[in-house]
Amino acid sequence: MFRCDDWRVPPTPPEQPRANQFAHLLTLVAANAIPAVGWFTQEWSAATTLIVYWFETVAGLLFIYARGVLQQRWNPRRGHFRYEAPQSKDPQGKPGSFIKGFFFINAVFCAAHGVFIAVILLILSHNGNAELVGLDWRSAGIGCLQMLVIVVVDFLVDVPYLRRWSFGVLEQTANRSFGRVGVVHLALIFGIFAAAVTNSPARMFGVFVVLKTLYSLSTALPMYEPATPPKWLSRAMNRIRREPEGQRFEDMWVKDQAAEVRRRTRNDEVWTGAGR
Known part of the structure; x- marks a missing residue:
């Protein structure tokens, strides 16, 4: 029988220096602060806020892909080329590039996500909630530019350490980063839909902005x-x-x-x- 004391948890992958961890925490806080501050203090509309959130998803995906490509080149591991997913029944792994597969699947998701947001915003425009749409391209552009700077800084913090990363660190980074944004964006989409059918659309969307921010910040906690x-x-x-x-x-x-x-x-x- 397999007993609890037959196995011990191995050491976790080497962590980055504390300065890097602190830098990642700062970029996480900044990335969440931009749309939250825009919505609550700068009178951003739901459309403007959603576009900034969506751009964060796309930019984050591109730079996760860049991390994967560089690490695969500098420190090739079996998982890069024959990735064995959790709960996989094939110990030989699936042939093909892990990072390319990750990028393709999530790029399709991002594209579909953008279309979905556009449809929801059209619904809002046609059911009398035009004030929620009110897309301000200047504010959206500034917000997206700020997001891009944050994502680039977050990427540059990792670059010097990619050669030392285990494949597990890349896998965890990819799954955590996009999983966080993907789940939160789905919540926001349903949130804006709920806002469209309630009597207090702005208040309802504000609740989802708060929940999105809290959920994103919770991902900074260590995995249990x-x-x-x-x-x-x-x-x-x-x-x-x-x-x-x-x-x-x-x-x-x-x-x-x-x-x-x-x-x-x-x-x-x-x-x-x-x-x-």
């Missing part, structure tokens, strides 16, 4: 990956779930964690066939 599950969770799940005979929830937890460590280790193996 305990070697064993909390005891209260184990007790509850052992009562609810029926594990295979002789196994407990905590045993399955540790087994899954060990499989995840092996996956990360395989992805981070030095790639010797990059030129083949």
